[in-house]
Amino acid sequence: MTRITVSVDGVPYTDEVEPRTLLVHYLREVVGKVGTVVGCDTSNCGACTVHLDGRSVKSCNVLAVQADGHEVTTIEGLAVDGELHPMQAAFHENHALQCGYCTPGMIMQAVDLLTENPHPTEDEIRQGMEGNLCRCTGYHNIVKAVAAVAGSTSGEGSGAR
């Protein structure tokens, strides 16, 4: 077992973990952040996306021990005092989810995308979200939601792909 200290959504946690423990399992089963989900378990789908030191990562493809001494933000850490993050609100307003399973990862990646590129074109939004899969094929409204937060007018376009 290895002792790690990780800040999760602003709260420090110190735990003993097996080195093989994946970050997503640590977040869900030890810290209790079940808002972050396991989707494909093969690092393809992006449902488990969280921020590690402010950058998006697939938490099924990071070991918990690699996060030792670092800061993790999950979907549960976005809202402040019960008020939705603008990206969460935009997903709600634009009906950017159907079954909702991909949503935590979509929102975390969308927030990262706008951090790196505050005013993306529609194509840049689609490229920037390429690591996140929605099997309800709800991409069109997801792109609309991201564009709405970016203040872009490019939300309408070529539809799902």
Next chain:
Amino acid sequence: MIPAAFDYVAPTSLEDALAALAQAGDDAKVMAGGQSLLPILRMRLGAPETVVDLGRIEALRGVRDGGDHLAIGAMTPYSDVVADPLVAEHAGLLARAVETVADPQIRHRGTIGGALVHADPAGDVGAPVLALDATLVVVGPGGERTVPAAEFFRNLFETAVGDGELLTEIRVPKHTGWGSAYEKFVRVSHQWSIVGVAAAVRVDGGSIAEAKVGLTNMGSTPMRATAVEQALVGKDDSGLADACAAAAEGTSPPSDLNGDADYRRHLATVLTRRAVRSAMQ
């Protein structure tokens, strides 16, 4: 899916990493960003006794100006390579290829050195490194040695980095003022290349003075399209198609569900023409 149990070592210096590797012996695996390794461990295609994580060695990260070359730390994440102003100015081809690797999340974690040592023939980092005539710095118990990119890739998933050794730095000669493009052919987004072509050209007076072309997934290692490089010299836009016709010469592409070898040879020719044309602009 959970990996088999392993011992974990996270050294903070190169010396400690080499010592950890020596101590762990044959069944140790080095982890860079872990973006290829962790899926392998999770699917239990590999089960090393010890994982040596290089992620805490700060000295292996970053891009610095080495005079006639750029010195890129092996542990520099893809996203840092793509965003680096020195890379943009002096080794644009590398940025064009690396920005096509996987997806943004993977590019935040995966490293340029990890990709090179993993040496997946469908990976996008080898071809530009080979085409730009980079030199790889390898450190082991016996000290440091340098390996030209042309001698670095040995076979599928096999490089000049031996047991107990580590790739520490990629030295890329400056190609300031060269045009560059990477053409990657995939069926769906964020996938491995079916074929990729990395092209850098130095244009003088509207025609090509010098050209460098690297191929992804046209054999068990990245390859140079040397016949094309020679044929391109002196050509302007009108002569590109003929010069690029030999792109698949000397290659031995795989046949798989994505396409057979002949299809890949055809793709290589088309993509080389596109990449060179785009690099000229």
